[in-house]
Amino acid sequence: MPAVLTVDLPLEVLTTDQMARADRLTIEGGVPAMTLMENAALALAKATSQILQRTSGRRVLVLCGPGNNGGDGFVAASLLRSQRYKVRVASLARLEELRGPAARAAAAWPGAVTSALECEFEGADLVVDALFGTGLARDLDADACDLVRRLNRWRRASGQNVVSVDIPSGVDGTTGAVRGAAVEADATVTFFRVKTGHLLLPGRLHCGALACAHIGIRPSALETLHVSTFINAPALWRSDLPLPQIEGHKYSRGHALVVSGGASFTGAARLSAAAALRAGAGLVTLASPSDALTVNASALTSVMVRPADGARGLAAVLTDERKNAVALGPGLGVSEESCAKVETALAPQAYRRAAVLDADALSSFAHDPERLWRATRAAPGPVVMTPHAGEFARLFACCENDGACRSKLDKARAAARASGAVVVYKGPDTVVAAPDGRASILPSATPWLATAGSGDALTGIIAGLLAQRMEGFLAASCAVWMHARAAEIYGPGLIADDIIASLPHVWRELCGR
Numbered sequence: 121m122p123a124v125l126t127v128d129l130p131l132e133v134l135t136t137d138q139m140a141r142a143d144r145l146t147i148e149g150g151v152p153a154m155t156l157m158e159n160a161a162l163a164l165a166k167a168t169s170q171i172l173q174r175t176s177g178r179r180v181l182v183l184c185g186p187g188n189n190g191g192d193g194f195v196a197a198s199l200l201r202s203q204r205y206k207v208r209v210a211s212l213a214r215l216e217e218l219r220g221p222a223a224r225a226a227a228a229w230p231g232a233v234t235s236a237l238e239c240e241f242e243g244a245d246l247v248v249d250a251l252f253g254t255g256l257a258r259d260l261d262a263d264a265c266d267l268v269r270r271l272n273r274w275r276r277a278s279g280q281n282v283v284s285v286d287i288p289s290g291v292d293g294t295t296g297a298v299r300g301a302a303v304e305a306d307a308t309v310t311f312f313r314v315k316t317g318h319l320l321l322p323g324r325l326h327c328g329a330l331a332c333a334h335i336g337i338r339p340s341a342l343e344t345l346h347v348s349t350f351i352n353a354p355a356l357w358r359s360d361l362p363l364p365q366i367e368g369h370k371y372s373r374g375h376a377l378v379v380s381g382g383a384s385f386t387g388a389a390r391l392s393a394a395a396a397l398r399a400g401a402g403l404v405t406l407a408s409p410s411d412a413l414t415v416n417a418s419a420l421t422s423v424m425v426r427p428a429d430g431a432r433g434l435a436a437v438l439t440d441e442r443k444n445a446v447a448l449g450p451g452l453g454v455s456e457e458s459c460a461k462v463e464t465a466l467a468p469q470a471y472r473r474a475a476v477l478d479a480d481a482l483s484s485f486a487h488d489p490e491r492l493w494r495a496t497r498a499a500p501g502p503v504v505m506t507p508h509a510g511e512f513a514r515l516f517a518c519c520e521n522d523g524a525c526r527s528k529l530d531k532a533r534a535a536a537r538a539s540g541a542v543v544v545y546k547g548p549d550t551v552v553a554a555p556d557g558r559a560s561i562l563p564s565a566t567p568w569l570a571t572a573g574s575g576d577a578l579t580g581i582i583a584g585l586l587a588q589r590m591e592g593f594l595a596a597s598c599a600v601w602m603h604a605r606a607a608e609i610y611g612p613g614l615i616a617d618d619i620i621a622s623l624p625h626v627w628r629e630l631c632g633r
């Protein structure tokens with residue numbers, strides 16, 4: 121499998137509305153719509169011909185829809201025909217229904233056009249899906265759903281390739297939802313910038329290999345779009361990555377405190393502590409209940425262990441101002457005592473201490489999320505919360521059910537706004553959202569990450585970066601990427617300990633030494 125996390129795509133991610141505005145601004149700025157369409161078709165024909173290994177005579181079927189996505193299809197069909205491919209075109213709309221550049225593109229196609237609803241895929245070496253793009257406005261009707269499902273069945277049975285223009289037809293370009301049915305593509309060529317629907321599930325699973333082509337839209341168009349969603353890639357946070365300084369010492373690299381659960385629940389916190397050290401914190405201390413002190417101390421070497429019983433014990437350990445990042449949740453237990461420990465860790469104080477809240481530190485507030493948000497809003501430093509889907513549903517039910525929240529991205533943003541904390545909404549398409557509206561989406565992650573303790577390792581990496589004083593949103597995004605990249609490097613068979621063991625390889629890639 122290719123290393124997807126290191127593929128180069130532009131950082132900014134757009135909604136379909138933002139993309140439409142970028143198109144409009146460019147056209148108003150003097151670039152003809154037809155030029156954009158021709159450039160889009162050129163990129164598409166190039167991708168198609170690469171998949172067909174430039175062998176002329178191969179048979180290509182182009183499925184065109186009623187809008188400009190179909191227009192791109194018509195122009196690409198003409199280009200591929202001029203490159204000596206055997207091209208058939210099938211249209212969903214009657215040609216007289218087409219408007220604007222799409223109508224002009226269809227008129228320039230020299231061959232026959234058949235009905236897409238009746239078309240046969242047999243004999244095709246590749247199908248170009250130009251049915252619907254970013255203009256998809258409602259669910260596909262029954263006939264279009266039937267066409268898409270027939271195409272998907274043919275692709276699976278024949279093993280031939282499908283290339284989607286802009287976005288697999290049927291995928292909502294903003295939310296990633298499937299509107300009735302959606303094409304399963306082997307490759308998708310999008311234009312100018314990736315859209316949120318390419319990255320959020322299930323949309324991402326329909327795209328295959330995603331490429332982004334420049335078609336003449338000026339990057340200056342971004343200035344008016346107020347883009348706040350980014351691909352989670354090193355370019356987003358690399359310049360803020362904390363690196364050890366020659367004149368530095370361990371205290372200048374920060375001191376993370378991880379809070380352990382009781383005697384039978386200590387492994388999770390130890391994973392977090394080890395991950396915090398590997399993420400570069402100069403020192404890591406495990407605050408352990410007395411009954412778990414021996415088991416923790418005997419299982420740790422470079423992590424220090426200090427006794428801390430209850431919220432009071434934690435408060436005593438936290439009087440040391442050098443402990444500038446605290447992580448709670450893994451193995452903590454769901455209880456009122458855990459709520460009190462979280463409130464202690466977040467209590468206002470004279471110096472800036474960052475906090476990461478995961479697992480039981482979140483679930484303990486399920487009956488009263490407002491109580492947690494009061495604490496997170498009042499906290500003196502950045503707070504990062506890392507819920508998986510179950511924890512998110514328990515804690516942020518109001519954001520789940522809010523009619524304005526249409527996607528995982530919307531929900532994570534609403535949760536960050538409500539809590540005043542950075543929210544890492546975990547899963548195969550992890551979203552990191554900051555209270556100020558910034559968000560990042562991880563473009564891929566190996567499902568081998570779904571293993572016990574994997575989230576605990578992530579909590580530790582975030583704590584380690586926060587201890588080094590990295591800004592909250594960037595630290596959380598960077599940690600999510602490092603965690604996924606460590607798993608990608610290690611490969612199949614991964615367990616949580618391997619994520620931690622792989623972190624030096626990730627560092628080496630990031631800093632080149």
Ligand SMILES: NC(=O)C1=CN([C@@H]2O[C@H](COP(=O)(O)OP(=O)(O)OC[C@H]3O[C@@H](n4cnc5c(N)ncnc54)[C@H](O)[C@@H]3O)[C@@H](O)[C@H]2O)[C@@H](O)CC1
Pocket residue numbers: 143144147153156157158160185186187188189190191192251252253254255256257258259260261264285286287311335
């Ligand atoms: N606007 C531009 O300047 C450019 C647009 N380009 C292409 O144009 C596409 C966007 O074009 P459009 O805005 O025309 O939209 P689309 O071609 O994506 O589809 C919209 C058309 O389908 C209809 N429609 C929407 N949902 C439907 C549904 N569920 N069932 C049946 N019909 C439905 C709409 O009424 C409209 O006619 C992009 O995806 C891209 O491929 C490219 O040519 C590059 C430049």
Ligand SMILES: Nc1ncnc2c1ncn2[C@@H]1O[C@H](COP(=O)(O)OP(=O)(O)O)[C@@H](O)[C@H]1O
Pocket residue numbers: 479508546547548549550565566567568569570571572573574575576577578603
């Ligand atoms: N299918 C998947 N694909 C990629 N990453 C996943 C998948 N499922 C879970 N993950 C990631 O694995 C980690 C699991 O965290 P979590 O559910 O808290 O596990 P645990 O509680 O066992 O530590 C998260 O970082 C999450 O994003």
Ligand SMILES: [K+]
Pocket residue numbers: 189249250251252253284285286287288289
């Ligand atoms: K399409």
